[in-house]
Structures are given as C-alpha cells and as structure tokens.
Amino acid sequence: MKREFVAIAILLALLALSLMNVRHIENKTMTLAEEIEEAGELYRSGDPEGSAARVQSSMESWLGWESYSHIMLRHSEIDLVTDAYFGLLSEIESEDTVPEASFGALIEKLNDIVNKERVGLGSLL
C-alpha cells in the first residue's frame, strides 16, 4: 500500500500546486489589469505621459513574469498580451487620440488568461 499512498500524496500535492498556480495567475493578471485601468484614467484626465509611464511599468512587470508564464501558459496567449501592450503603448505615445477600447482590449486579454485557467464547469467542459 506504500506505493498507493505515495501516488495519492503526489496527486494531492499536484492538485494543491495547480490551485496555487491558478491563484497566482489570478493575482498577477488582476494587478496588471488594475494598472491598465489606472493608465486609462490618467489618459482620460489629460495626462498621456503619466498614462504611458503606467503602461510601460505594467508591461515591464508582465515581461519580467515571462519565465513563469512561458512554463505555465500557452505561448500564443502570452504573445497576444505582449502585442496588446506594445500596441497600446505606441498608441498613447503617438499624437492621435487613443480609443477607450484599446485599454479595454488589453484588460480583456489579461482576464482571458485567468478565465481559461480557472477551474469551473465552463472551462472543464
């Protein structure tokens, strides 16, 4: 029975690690989404430079998380978010008006990541 108990212990440990991983991704994407929301508010209040700085720091935080995200997330999803960050930053830094949807699109992509990882009936089925 020793082998079976070891197998059960490994399964439980993997389950715990998986749930911790989901929680970690949830926290990280939520923090990043909040930063983008703040950047949007700064832009709306007429501070495009402050908004760009906030998006820049959020992007650095996202890129700094790459070693973890590349192990745990599909690379196509990571690329989508990274492209959205670069797109938003270049839009803010250009002279043109940034549509509200650009901030929303990045937030949506960050939320998509955690929605796919979250354990629920929808994601399971």
Add this chain to the structure above:
Amino acid sequence: MGIVFFRTLIIYVSLVFAMRLMGKRQLGELELSELVITVLISDIAAHPLQDIGIPLMNGVLPIIILLCCELIISGIIVKSNRAKEFLCGKPCFLIVNGVIDQKQMKKNRVSLDELAEELRGQSVLDISLIKYAILETDGRLNIVLFPSERPVTAGQMCVITSDGGYPAIIVNNGKLVPQNLLLCGKDENWLRNELSARNVSDLKDVYFMSVNDAGQVYFAKAEDEK
C-alpha cells in the same frame, strides 16, 4: 529545433520512467484501465513535442497524474476482487464441454469467425475437443481441451526425465556475467578451461555461453565482423 530536441528527451525519459513504474504488464497484455492509460499517455505526450507553443508542463503533468491514477487503481485491483471485476470485468466461458455459449458470444461481441481464428491460432480445429474456452479480461482466449485430447505427459507415461535446470548466461556478447558464474558455483579457472577446450583464448571471441545446473554448456562462437 533545440527546444524540440530537449522536449523530446524530457518526454521520452518521463514516459520510460512512467511505464517502468507501471510494471511489465504494460509491455504485454493490457487490462482495460491499463490500455486506456497507455493510449492516453502516448497521445498526450506527443502534443508538446509537435507544438512548441504548448508548455512542456502540459505534457509532463498529465503523465504524472495518469501514472499516479494507474498506481492507485492497480493497488485497489490487487486488494479488492469487486473493484477488479468492476474495472476489468470477469473472464467468460465461450465454450463449455464442446458447446458454444451463444449468449456469451453475443454479450462479448465475439463473432464466430473471430472465435475460429483464435482456435486456429492455437492449433485447434474441432470445437468438440474443447472442454473450456475462456475469454480472459485482457482479451486473450485460453483453451482447455478434454482430458482425452490433451497431450500425454512424461508423468502419465511413467517416463523418467532428466532436468538440466535453469541455464545461466556466463558470457553475453563477449562480456562475462560474473554473478551468474558465481551462482553456478564455477570460477574463472573453469571458464578458461572450457574456452581453451574450444580453442578460444579471448572472451571477445565468444558470442554466447551458458551452463545449466547439470553442468551442460551451450557455446556459440562470435562470428568475424566484416
């Protein structure tokens, strides 16, 4: 390409390790749960190898989980007959006393052609000679002939036979297997003498050599490489 190289190595080592832990049965006849896991593992392992956009963890983690499930299920099967019956099914008698059980044939979805093929595979052409034909849980068909149709054994004939015992491999492809030499109660002097009796001075010239409990030696000289 480097990523594919290392990923393939990691998946290969994980698979070999997992199959090793599952036991030798995986290599031969598979029970239902074992077959499911073997098919699943081979499919899951292939995905991260083909698409480097999928994290390797997506391949390794399912292998570990399936391995744990298999260990737990095989442990339960060993402990509980009811669990074994539930997970693997029960052996079925397809032929009893030379009569085909048509109900069991239908239930197990075995056609007459398949039954005949299995019987031919075991050199039985006449169903009336069969006492029992048992469909095992791993899909094998085992046949027990009527006592009058079974081959006569030496015991039944009251013939005294000699048993040479288990032949231990002493030299395997030019390499000495020292533990087997000790097991047979022989030493290197004995080996030297045996080799010189066969005009061989170097172990590299021996392809295969074994000795059984009766001291009978089987010897095969290595062929020249050209």
